Amino acid sequence: MPKPSAALASRHRYGPDASQFGDLYEGGDRGIAVLIHGGFWRDRYDLTLMEPLAADLVERGWTAWNIEYRRLGSGGGVPETLDDVGAAIDHLAELGLDLARVVAIGHSAGGHLAAWAAAREDPRVPLTAYVSQAGVLDTKRAFELRLSDGVAEHFLAASPIERPARIPGLLVHGSRDDTVPVELSEAFAVASGAELAVFDEDHFGHLDPSNPMWEAVIQWLAR
Secondary structure (H helix, E strand, C coil): CCCCCHHHEEEEECCCCCCCEEEEECCCCCCEEEEECCCCCECCCCHHHHHHHHHHHHHCCCEEEEECCCCECCCCCCCHHHHHHHHHHHHHHHCCCCCCCEEEEEECHHHHHHHHHHCCCCCCCCCCEEEEECCCCCHHHHHHCCCCCCHHHHHCCCCCCCCCCCCCEEEEEECCCCCCCCHHHHHHHHHHCCEEEEECCCCCHHHCCCCHHHHHHHHHHCC
């Protein structure tokens, strides 16, 4: 699946900072998928990571809202990154869209942000479901494991996911993931009641629309 052309997306700002924007790919009436990229919350990574998934979702009749946010190195951290994700989702109310079905899909650090967003209190735009792809779902454990040189210490000594979401959740993880160990999703599934799907895959297969881990997401969303 080729990346979607920039001409197919409209860019919308939800705040004054250079990183406070999202690209909207309008598709059919299946719902809105909020895409949240990973990269261990660092600004060397951006929303282009999720563009292949945006293209696939549009082909399947979804509207994709691929968001950027402040990251470590560009004003991010706690609470700025969390504030931005919440504001980006709530900005959907300004775009004249049908908000009956809004699903967050996040990869790696974005999986943490999707699960966090699913548990927000009194959001302007509530999520109806969330998907974590190899999510860094236990930030304390991520620090203990020194994932990505202990980046969790810099990002979020104060941002655990303190309560499980009351909406459906899917956790997808590769058993061969040596970037974010599958134990983080396994433990979160027990704590939250979210559905867990584990594949004989690595960390980055989630970003390939032809990968079976993405097909599992599509099938789950179709229920």
